[in-house]
Amino acid sequence: xxxxxxxxxxxxxxxxxxxxxxxxxxxxxxxxxxxxxxxxxxxxxxxxxxxxxxxxxxxxxxxxxxxxxxxxxxxxxxxxxx
Amino acid sequence: xxxxxxxxxxxxxxxxxxxxxxxxxxxxxxxxxxxxxxxxxxxxxxxxxxxxxxxxxxxxxxxxxxxxxxxxxxxxxxxxxx
Numbered sequence: 001x002x003x004x005x006x007x008x009x010x011x012x013x014x015x016x017x018x019x020x021x022x023x024x025x026x027x028x029x030x031x032x033x034x035x036x037x038x039x040x041x042x043x044x045x046x047x048x049x050x051x052x053x054x055x056x057x058x059x060x061x062x063x064x065x066x067x068x069x070x071x072x073x074x075x076x077x078x079x080x081x082x
Numbered sequence: 083x084x085x086x087x088x089x090x091x092x093x094x095x096x097x098x099x100x101x102x103x104x105x106x107x108x109x110x111x112x113x114x115x116x117x118x119x120x121x122x123x124x125x126x127x128x129x130x131x132x133x134x135x136x137x138x139x140x141x142x143x144x145x146x147x148x149x150x151x152x153x154x155x156x157x158x159x160x161x162x163x164x
Contacts, residue, residue, distance in 0.1 A: 005123050005132055016162050023164040041087050041134070041160035048158050050087055050132065052123070076130050078123035080098050082105040 001034075002079060004053050004061050006072035012047035019049070025068035026051075033060040052078075083116075084161060086135050086143050088154035094129035101131070107150035108133075115142040134160075 019042045026037045035055040042049045051072070055061045058075040065072050101124045108119045117137040124131045133154070137143045140157040147154050 003123065005125070005130075014162065019162045019164055040164045041085065042162035043087070043158040043160050044162065046158055048087075050160070076125040076128055078125050078132070080096065080101045080124035080126065082101055082122045 001054050001056060002077050003081065004055055004058055004075055005078050006051045006053070006058075006061055006065070006075040008049040008051070008070060009073045010047050011042065011049050012044065014042050014044050014047070014049065022049075022068065022070055025070075026064055029067045030064045033064050035060050035064045037064075083136050083138055084159050085163065086137055086140055086157055087160050088133045088135070088140075088143055088147070088157040090131040090133070090152060091155045092129050093124065093131050094126065096124050096126050096129070096131065104131075104150065104152055107152075108146055111149045112146045115146050117142050117146045119146075 023040055035053055037053045040051045053061050061075050105122055119135045122133045135143050143157050
């Protein structure tokens with residue numbers, strides 16, 4: 001298992017409720033792919049959302065996001081952390 | 083105080099030691115700006131580093147990174163989190 005940071009662009013004006021709903025949609029289906037979405041951070045002004053996950057692959061992360069209705073624009077494995 | 087996610091590009095091949103040293107350099111000067119760098123994640127393959135901080139402003143985040151020797155390429159306030 002590895003950690004991934006994925007990024008969504010174009011989410012201008014996203015609200016706290018919408019971020020919560022999107023995260024819940026990920027959590028509802030992530031188990032099938034052995035993915036876990038740990039945290040997410042959103043900047044409504046620039047429309048950017050960052051999601052931190054633990055997963056077997058970037059493809060697995062994208063499959064969960066796709067099934068939840070919000071494909072990621074970038075997915076980076078982040079093997080280093082402090 | 084608010085939370086910020088900043089992004090550094092072009093850090094291809096960054097090592098665990100280099101990430102640790104960069105984070106320590108931030109911690110050494112952040113107090114002057116009332117900034118705290120909480121976490122950082124690095125993808126050596128794409129050369130991307132993400133830093134999560136609590137700070138009074140994006141400018142304060144940039145001043146700390148600049149004094150530590152590594153200006154951020156993007157800084158986004160992230161008022162929403164899950």
